Amino acid sequence: xxxxxxxGEPWWKTAVIYQVYVRSxxxxxxxxxxxxxxxxxxxxxxQRLGVGAIWLTPVQRxxxxxxxxxxxxxxxxxxxxxxxxxxxALVADLxxxxxxxxxxxxxxxxxxxxxxxxxxxxxxxxxxxxxxxWRPPRPGRHAGEPGAEPNNWGSVFSGSAWxxxxxSGEYYLHLFSRKQPDLNWEHPAVRRAVHAMMRWxxxxxxxxxxxxxxxxxxKDPALPxxxxxxxxxxxxxxxxxxxxxxxxxxxxxxxxxxxFEGRDGILALGETPGVTLDEARLLTDPARDxxxxxxxxxxxxxxxxxxxxxxxxxxxxxxxxxxxxxxAGLADAGxxxxxxxxxxxxxxxxxxxxxxxxxxxxxxxxxAIQLLLRGTPFIFQGEELGMTNAPFAQVADFRDxxxxxxxxxxxxxxxxxxxxxxALRRVGRDNARTPMHWDTTPNAGFTTGEPWIAVNPNxxxxxxxxxxxxxxxxxxxxxRLIALRREEPAVVGGDVTLLLPHDERVVAFTRTLGTVxxxxxxxxxxxxxxxxIPDAGGWAAAELLLSSCPRPADHxxxxxxxxxxxxxxxxxVP
Ligand code: NOJ
Numbered sequence: 001x002x003x004x005x006x007x008g009e010p011w012w013k014t015a016v017i018y019q020v021y022v023r024s025x026x027x028x029x030x031x032x033x034x035x036x037x038x039x040x041x042x043x044x045x046x047q048r049l050g051v052g053a054i055w056l057t058p059v060q061r062x063x064x065x066x067x068x069x070x071x072x073x074x075x076x077x078x079x080x081x082x083x084x085x086x087x088x089a090l091v092a093d094l095x096x097x098x099x100x101x102x103x104x105x106x107x108x109x110x111x112x113x114x115x116x117x118x119x120x121x122x123x124x125x126x127x128x129x130x131x132x133x134w135r136p137p138r139p140g141r142h143a144g145e146p147g148a149e150p151n152n153w154g155s156v157f158s159g160s161a162w163x164x165x166x167x168s169g170e171y172y173l174h175l176f177s178r179k180q181p182d183l184n185w186e187h188p189a190v191r192r193a194v195h196a197m198m199r200w201x202x203x204x205x206x207x208x209x210x211x212x213x214x215x216x217x218x219k220d221p222a223l224p225x226x227x228x229x230x231x232x233x234x235x236x237x238x239x240x241x242x243x244x245x246x247x248x249x250x251x252x253x254x255x256x257x258x259x260f261e262g263r264d265g266i267l268a269l270g271e272t273p274g275v276t277l278d279e280a281r282l283l284t285d286p287a288r289d290x291x292x293x294x295x296x297x298x299x300x301x302x303x304x305x306x307x308x309x310x311x312x313x314x315x316x317x318x319x320x321x322x323x324x325x326x327x328a329g330l331a332d333a334g335x336x337x338x339x340x341x342x343x344x345x346x347x348x349x350x351x352x353x354x355x356x357x358x359x360x361x362x363x364x365x366x367x368a369i370q371l372l373l374r375g376t377p378f379i380f381q382g383e384e385l386g387m388t389n390a391p392f393a394q395v396a397d398f399r400d401x402x403x404x405x406x407x408x409x410x411x412x413x414x415x416x417x418x419x420x421x422x423a424l425r426r427v428g429r430d431n432a433r434t435p436m437h438w439d440t441t442p443n444a445g446f447t448t449g450e451p452w453i454a455v456n457p458n459x460x461x462x463x464x465x466x467x468x469x470x471x472x473x474x475x476x477x478x479x480r481l482i483a484l485r486r487e488e489p490a491v492v493g494g495d496v497t498l499l500l501p502h503d504e505r506v507v508a509f510t511r512t513l514g515t516v517x518x519x520x521x522x523x524x525x526x527x528x529x530x531x532x533i534p535d536a537g538g539w540a541a542a543e544l545l546l547s548s549c550p551r552p553a554d555h556x557x558x559x560x561x562x563x564x565x566x567x568x569x570x571x572x573v574p
Pocket of ligand 1: 066069106176212213271343344
């Protein structure tokens, strides 16, 4: 495998990356939890789709409080998922197929069961005490009494971001669950240990890292109170003192020098909640030796009201404005990632499309936009089948610590349980985490045992076996688009021009490289649409590369679209 193609582009600019949420992908041993051998058995499927790499959600040893985002041993595989030998075999299998593997790297925090934290907690005098953020109660307050926490920060997973350790009378910081204490990146020994661990995985053959909330590793060491009244409910927002913190660029550059320098073709991808466009440009400008790309969150927060649990409708014009800003903002320096969903978001077709009668067509609209814009597309498992949100009936159906904590906190604070449950069903992360639909056998072919979370009953109609057999399926649409990205240089390198920015029913953009021009035209509505595209007549005469409806709309203009129809045209320009 070469690190660059014959146009000199790094592999990750041309590849499509597929996210495997291992726990829910394929179970080889019948314990109801997906594993590495299960994944190895499904590589033909991924190769058929045409993806160039997979991003594996965390498989390191973990108590699974946040399903692997709480690591207790960075250099071993959790027995739930397999062994190191099985991991090596997976890497070898992927490389044999010309595919790559990206590891999840969770180093903003560890598990509270990690030996580093166990040692840190053991005594105030421990040499590892300062590997984490320990603070005494607020001056004048007694440990444990309400308001005695060292500052007002709220955790992402509800409640205070501080947990009292009764033995020492001090609190430790956890921006996520209380089982995920934050590492103190101010301490050089922490950084050295993380860098060594990263090199160890690269020496094992992995092709890069997706770095979990990497823009939160540099905290203002004074840990000042955050603003009240934001998305952390009764607590203050840590964001201004944590996100894009004071030493972020320095720490990421140091990591680059210590870990990536001198190694070819390794992808450094940062998950960066709350990142601004300016910050993303700095982080991904190749001249700065920091990261190759980031996951930004703007488009997946457009439906947030007073936080994520207060969902609002999405307006297409807002989505296009966001898309346009990021496409333009990273056009000259830096690079975009492109995603609609992942294991932290509801299912894309349920959120942005229409998961009723237009499910397949609207899934195809999302695919075309994502795969034909500028940036590296990330497909979340099952998106290529048009998998939908799950019909969770009651709180007991949910598994995610974020959802369960929110339910407990919100209902204890007097919110209507029915309303809280409705929000969980709409935006809860478990929607994306139900098992992959392979076929119509029991449990959708995911496991022979009892799945750790219920399989969506709609797998009888939506599954890989059916999709592979149907040439018009969402799967084959993704496959064709992925092939187009490989074959048509304008998709990777072409300029992007967004058309009709204010139209609430149509997405349209062109990609131009040299003499080639592509037009992507998609309906974002259940009605027939007549998009006023400049030079519609010219485009109607161009080569129609892809169309999700067999016949043109029964209407007046040559580019009129059916409900949720997608078309892709190509032409030569002088
Ligand atoms: C982002 C991960 O994607 C999410 O699943 C996790 O809960 C948090 N970071 C904390 O690690």
